[in-house]
Amino acid sequence: MDIVEKVRNGERVGLEEALELYELDLFTLGALADEKRKKMYGKKTYFNINRHINPTNICKDICKFCAYSASRKNPNPYTLTVDEIVEIAKKSWQSGAKEVHVVSAHNPEAGLEWYLGMFKAIKEALPQIHIKALTAAEINFLAQEYGLSHDEILDRMVENGVDSMPGGGAEIFDEKVREYICKGKVSSAGWLEIHRKWHERGKKSNATMLFGHVEKREHRIDHMLRLRSLQDETGGFNCFIPLVYQRENNYLKVEEFPTGQEVLKTMAVSRIVLDNIPHLKAYWVTATINLALIAQEYGADDLDGTIERESIQAAAGAKSAHGMALDEFVHLIKDSGFTPVERDSLYNELKVWR
Structure with a gap:
């Protein structure tokens, strides 16, 4: 039996x-992923109305791909006060x-x-807002630091009101690649264990993969398979997010x-391999809006959200500030032939835009 x-x-x-x-050629692979997407969601494309808050850029870790943390490449350190953070949340609400x-960064x-x-x-100011916060890398940093x-x-x-966890800090699980690009950060086993424990508390999280730097295709697949294995155990991942490496203002020397x-092939392969994670x-x-819109035909059923403001990827060249x-x-979603569906953070449908 052939792979198709x-x-x-x-x-x-x-x-x-x-x-x-x-x-496989791009169109054959895309068609396979699109068939899976259509069986699950038809022509629906999900998004939410959200606000990214990045409260500090002071970080004890030095990841080679990062342009956000205060360093020689970004010499403007800042830390917002709790009052400032709450005010941002109120305005966004x-x-x-x-x-x-x-x-945030890992600020000691x-x-x-x-x-x-x-x-x-x-949460006290805005009881109904959903707080998605603290990557596994931040949790590992706080545990070690304190x-x-x-x-x-x-x-x-x-206890303090966090509703779900983002998927950041996963980067690439392969230990050798991880040693090179983000030595000192949470280990791959540590990342997976933290998410396992979060899922055991009845909570949901997302999972990411940073690709397009020094990793190979087999490293991406290995990453997906580790996530699939954990999802078989817990069922706690809502969404998988392949993040395209941003090239500006960092220390990772990438030639190609x-x-x-x-990027589209990686999206399609993700949809096929991760048969147990509902959303892609x-x-x-990181993908650019144009490529993200095309990715709807390569297995992706979610485009994140309006974001309002974003600092981490923007520091490395993304057009998301x-x-x-x-x-x-x-x-844009309608114009690309799909049906926009506003969702909440746990993928309950709030409004279908006809």
Whole structure:
């Protein structure tokens, strides 16, 4: 049985077979992923009205791909106060945001109460807003910095109002690649264990993969398979987000960047391999809005959201500093032949834009 027939029969693919998928021509592979997408969601494309808040850029870790943390490449350190963070959340809520997505650097000067206190303060001011916050990398940093276990940090997150976890910090799970691009950050096993523990608390999270730098295709597949294995155990991942590496203002010496075709192939392979993670997000911030719109035909059923403001990817060259207007976002999805569906953070449908 060839790989196309196997996928169409709904059979799972392993590492070697997933590499075979990459060798298919772009349109054959895209058609396979699109068939899966249509069975699940038809022509619906999900998005939410959200606000990214990046409260500090002071970081003890030095990841080679990062342009956001205060360093020689970004010599403007900042840390927002809890009051400033709450004020941003309030303004975003008034503008229609249903979610704040809070991701920081690993700031050893800010204090544990600053990290957790901001969530409590946001929840007290805005009880209905969904707080998506603290990557596994941040949780690991806080546990090490303050002599606590991962369980203790996770319990305090729940107590202070965190609703779900973002998928950041995963990068690439292959240990050798990880050693090169983000030495000192949470390990691949640590990342997976933190998400396992979060899922055991009945909570949902997302998963990411940073690709297009020094990794190879087999590293991407290995990454997906580790996520698939954990999802078989817990069912706690809402969404997989392949993040395209941003090339500006960092220390990772990359000679060849992925083509648009390679990005779309990676989207399609993700949809086929990750048969148990419901949603596949083409994060327009890193993929560009044009490629993200095309990715809707390569398995992606989610484009993230309006974002309003974003600093981490923008520092490395992404065109996301000021987000995107809601009406423009809806128009672009419609214009590409899909049906925009506003969702909440857990993928409950709020409004279908006809």
